Amino acid sequence: MPRLAVTRREFMRISAALGGGLLIGIxxxxxxxxxxxxxxxxxxxDEMFAPNVWLTITPDDVVSIRVAxxxxxxxxxxxxxxxxxxxxxxxxxxxHAEFAPINPAYANPIFGRQQTGxxxxxxxxxxxxxxxxxxxxxxxLTAAAQTWGVAVETCRAxxxxxxxxxxxxxxxxxxxxxxxxxxxxxxxxxxxxxxxFTLLGRAIPRLDIPAKVDGSAGFGSDxxxxxxxxxxxxxxPVFGGKPxxxxxxxxxxxAGVRKVVAISSGIAVVADHFWAARQGRExxxxxxxxxxxxxxxxxxxxxxxxxxxxxxxxxxxxGDAERALAAAGRRLEAVYEVPYLAHACMEPMNCTAxxxxxxxxxxxxxxxxxxxxxxxxxLTGLPxxxxxxxxxxxxxxxxxxxxxDFVIDAIEISRAVGAPVKVLWTREDDxxxxxxxxxxxxxxxxxxxxxxxxxxxxxxxAGPSISQRDATARETSGSDFSATEGALNLPYTxxxxxxxxxxxxxxxxxxxxxxxxxxxxxxxxxxxLDEVAAAGGKDPYELRRALLGEQPRxxxxxxxAAAKAGWGSPAAAGRxxxxxxxxxxRSYVAQVAEVSIGGGKPRVHRVVCAIDCxxxxxxxxxxxxxxxxxxxxxxxxxxxxxxxxxxxxVQSNFHDYPLLRxxxxxxxxxxxxxxxxxxxxxxxxxxxxxxxAVANAVFAATGKPVRRLPIRL
Amino acid sequence: xxxxxxxxxxxxxxxxxxxxxxxxLRDLLGLTGTKYGCGISLCGACTVLADGEPVRSxxxxxxxxxxxxxxxxxxxxxxxxxxxxxxxxxxxxxxxxYCQSGQILSAVALLTxxxxxxxxxxxxxxxxxxxxxxxxxxxxRAIRRAASIAEKDA
Numbered sequence: 001m002p003r004l005a006v007t008r009r010e011f012m013r014i015s016a017a018l019g020g021g022l023l024i025g026i027x028x029x030x031x032x033x034x035x036x037x038x039x040x041x042x043x044x045x046d047e048m049f050a051p052n053v054w055l056t057i058t059p060d061d062v063v064s065i066r067v068a069x070x071x072x073x074x075x076x077x078x079x080x081x082x083x084x085x086x087x088x089x090x091x092x093x094x095x096h097a098e099f100a101p102i103n104p105a106y107a108n109p110i111f112g113r114q115q116t117g118x119x120x121x122x123x124x125x126x127x128x129x130x131x132x133x134x135x136x137x138x139x140x141l142t143a144a145a146q147t148w149g150v151a152v153e154t155c156r157a158x159x160x161x162x163x164x165x166x167x168x169x170x171x172x173x174x175x176x177x178x179x180x181x182x183x184x185x186x187x188x189x190x191x192x193x194x195x196x197f198t199l200l201g202r203a204i205p206r207l208d209i210p211a212k213v214d215g216s217a218g219f220g221s222d223x224x225x226x227x228x229x230x231x232x233x234x235x236x237p238v239f240g241g242k243p244x245x246x247x248x249x250x251x252x253x254x255a256g257v258r259k260v261v262a263i264s265s266g267i268a269v270v271a272d273h274f275w276a277a278r279q280g281r282e283x284x285x286x287x288x289x290x291x292x293x294x295x296x297x298x299x300x301x302x303x304x305x306x307x308x309x310x311x312x313x314x315x316x317x318x319g320d321a322e323r324a325l326a327a328a329g330r331r332l333e334a335v336y337e338v339p340y341l342a343h344a345c346m347e348p349m350n351c352t353a354x355x356x357x358x359x360x361x362x363x364x365x366x367x368x369x370x371x372x373x374x375x376x377x378x379l380t381g382l383p384x385x386x387x388x389x390x391x392x393x394x395x396x397x398x399x400x401x402x403x404x405d406f407v408i409d410a411i412e413i414s415r416a417v418g419a420p421v422k423v424l425w426t427r428e429d430d431x432x433x434x435x436x437x438x439x440x441x442x443x444x445x446x447x448x449x450x451x452x453x454x455x456x457x458x459x460x461x462a463g464p465s466i467s468q469r470d471a472t473a474r475e476t477s478g479s480d481f482s483a484t485e486g487a488l489n490l491p492y493t494x495x496x497x498x499x500x501x502x503x504x505x506x507x508x509x510x511x512x513x514x515x516x517x518x519x520x521x522x523x524x525x526x527x528x529l530d531e532v533a534a535a536g537g538k539d540p541y542e543l544r545r546a547l548l549g550e551q552p553r554x555x556x557x558x559x560x561a562a563a564k565a566g567w568g569s570p571a572a573a574g575r576x577x578x579x580x581x582x583x584x585x586r587s588y589v590a591q592v593a594e595v596s597i598g599g600g601k602p603r604v605h606r607v608v609c610a611i612d613c614x615x616x617x618x619x620x621x622x623x624x625x626x627x628x629x630x631x632x633x634x635x636x637x638x639x640x641x642x643x644x645x646x647x648x649x650v651q652s653n654f655h656d657y658p659l660l661r662x663x664x665x666x667x668x669x670x671x672x673x674x675x676x677x678x679x680x681x682x683x684x685x686x687x688x689x690x691x692x693a694v695a696n697a698v699f700a701a702t703g704k705p706v707r708r709l710p711i712r713l
Numbered sequence: 714x715x716x717x718x719x720x721x722x723x724x725x726x727x728x729x730x731x732x733x734x735x736x737x738l739r740d741l742l743g744l745t746g747t748k749y750g751c752g753i754s755l756c757g758a759c760t761v762l763a764d765g766e767p768v769r770s771x772x773x774x775x776x777x778x779x780x781x782x783x784x785x786x787x788x789x790x791x792x793x794x795x796x797x798x799x800x801x802x803x804x805x806x807x808x809x810x811y812c813q814s815g816q817i818l819s820a821v822a823l824l825t826x827x828x829x830x831x832x833x834x835x836x837x838x839x840x841x842x843x844x845x846x847x848x849x850x851x852x853x854r855a856i857r858r859a860a861s862i863a864e865k866d867a
Binding site: 213216219222255345348427630654655660665 | 733
């Protein structure tokens, strides 16, 4: 079925081609009414205008908008309501955002399920939400026209009210709610042209911020329930290990400890509060059976990657890179490595479950509501309608909170003790039992022609696959996006390009981490390109410009960032610039970092960032996400490293897994390219270019290429 | 029995004197605005004020704050009107928001001590409070703004 709502411009174009009337009779998928199982909803159903699952307007003039993506800091609680409110012509001051319940109607169209990740919230929902708002507006216009007995064409919707200019009458949406509730929803709607926008493109203050400055925002770890117990779990420090002999006598004697139970992830101590649970856990006496990973360490993992790096499956093969490399007069080779990284969300993993014989409720800061629902159904055997997933605010996500481990903990413990239980991980649990950003080993080679331009590019990747556990059959390893994104789509016009990937998994669990494979591959490709530039005697910016002829959007952000950063003019004494670009999640980003070296360490003073993410929803949120992604990427560039010894993670807390601090944070300037293109992602695309921009500045300062993260001079 | 004054309210507690203030606030008094981040005074998410001084509640035993006046984020103002809260809203500082109680109370302590802090003062007072979302540039701006709001109010 074709899409249902169109802009007037599209309509004119289609009508001209087909003789008009095209839209009549098309069903709107946004017509599905809000699910009436919600008791509050059901009670006031005839008073309330609910033209679809996304919005309700009540007689008190409150516009409630349901947000199906998880709010983990990226601003969806505001951006998604803005899309509806724009087409609804709502009065923004009356808009109230709330978390959507679990329901297939709320699935992100990109995933087909309720999930937040891959910078897909606006990209996935923007069309459906605008349609939902436009449907609401059309019905409210009709309701007003009927109230006044005038033609609907003579009515106008604006800022939460419908007015009739000829008679000077107007009615607030709230006053129209009851009549609108009884009207059919239209078969088709028009969407606004960008020139008609009053909200989109404006820096609207975020709806979630007031609750985040007074302590009232409810995170998962803040869930309160009558009779709620708190649990913490002792896990085997070695990956894949299990508890052997357990003596819980001392643990059970700790005041406040209620029970000690074995669950699939380890031994859970359940108590009246976290302090007792933690003390109880420390008092456990467990002989661990470490299993086959007991001797695993970082050196062995790297050695295996190096051994297998040339055995990968080819995912891209333009021209004949092998022949060009063999024939080249000038050839460049390098090995690039990146370590495993932890997500280190500020809120440690947690989940609250109340498992009963006939129902199960889960309160959880999750990026994956549908998966949580399925996990609970699988573990409890309850049908879909007996399992409720209640979303909370997330104290950071970055990919970590799409996992199910903490959910399984809570369900198993609640079931075992027959009471509602909140499981809370310690920071040590969080750092040592993550699903890590993969560490990878990369062999790069390039051939240069006589003018110093790259003739061939070969990138052989070896590392673990994230997606393999979800999609074994779907992809061959050569095109496994979870390992090759950012490398396979090398944007440069080079006649011979070969990219291969060898899947080499280890006992270390891997997972999706902000910007996924682009987080490492942009570093590897953009730094190696600077090596190519240096070998060919080219300026790094000019070489990129020359090679981006087929990538106008990437070239435009490159030029914008370079111009704003003063590329080509001398930097202040002792400062050096590095530049990098990356396309990820359908957005285009360039960054210039200004770096000095002091005390054997790089210091980043200034970052200039240019982004083209298509249509702008909220420019201040885009700026905030660029700042955020840059700081996140700087931690990885300058500090982040998870290492393995004796089958376990060496690091445990912020003393040995440090994060960037305020006094290390550069000045960040963000420039947004105006665009009417479909929206691209915003949460992640700012991360990939920062490590190479900084590393390239360090290369400029020292003359030595940076081939390993974190940067060590 | 340990006496504790939190946000101008008196409490008498029979808890373990070694129990960290963080868990007293969160699990015994239900004041969940104060957050657990690391448990070993490294991240600052649990920062509260004790007689106006910032303390890390995750490693401060209850016995140590007996008789002191504790201020948590819930007690900073009734209506988000504290200059630092106003500035935080105006500069749109929080993202995920989890660390922000600690950030705000650290900023309050700084501005009490130095109503017009230099950049170096801000660096010194705020660099031990970690933010994974990277709100640091906005925290810097918001502290400057809070200082000028407070000056106008004075």
